[in-house]
Amino acid sequence: MTVGIPATASFSMRVSSKAHYGLRMMTEFARAYGSGPMSLAEVSRIEHLPLSYLEQLAAQLRRGGLVESTRGVHGGYRLTRHPALISVLEVVEVVEGEVSPVECVAHDYVPGSCIREGDCASQPLWRRLKASIDAVLSQTTLAELVADHALVSSFAPLPVLPDRGRRGAVQEVAHA
Secondary structure (H helix, E strand, O other), rough: OOOOOOOOOOOOOOOOOHHHHHHHHHHHHHHHOOOOOOOHHHHHHOOOOHHHHHHHHHHHHHHHHOOOEEEOOOOOOEOOHHHOOOOOHHHHHHOOOOOOOOHHOOOOOOOOOOOOOOOOHHHHHHHHHHHHHHHHOOOEEEHHHHHHHHHHHHHOOOOOOOOOOOHHHHHHHHHO
16 A cells, blocks of 8 residues: 655654744743833844744734734833743744644544544654643743753753663763
8 A cells, every 4th residue: 555655755843933933032022021122123133033034923923912012112022921921832832833743633633534543553652742742832931941041951851762771962962
């Protein structure tokens, strides 16, 4: 039976630029929390991100209720809540939508859409992965990201490699 996936197809789970840039912008707003609005031009300068892209993301974040804008010469954007009350998951969902490694574990999946639904051996893996991703993102706040850049690695430690019995070389490089 042919599944229809070309031999040259690759599998990649990456964070989109929308989610990545949106989170970078929100961490700048978190740093400025309590100091008044911050302009997108300032975020663009600090983060080296395109202003036009930030404008699109800011509009989404405003519609999603995470930021508010003030017009005028001293205007800009500010968080609608304290950074400790805004999770990374909220930011990602507002700019990107639900985080789901495969379609069949998304909240809006319609049961019966996949012919392999009852026989799929990998679906439990994708459900566990989605639950883990959601847990890490929902338990991490903007305040935590701003306070401690190393926090993300503590929430998602590298796995123990069975053949070496210790954490991988990536961690060794990160701490070198």
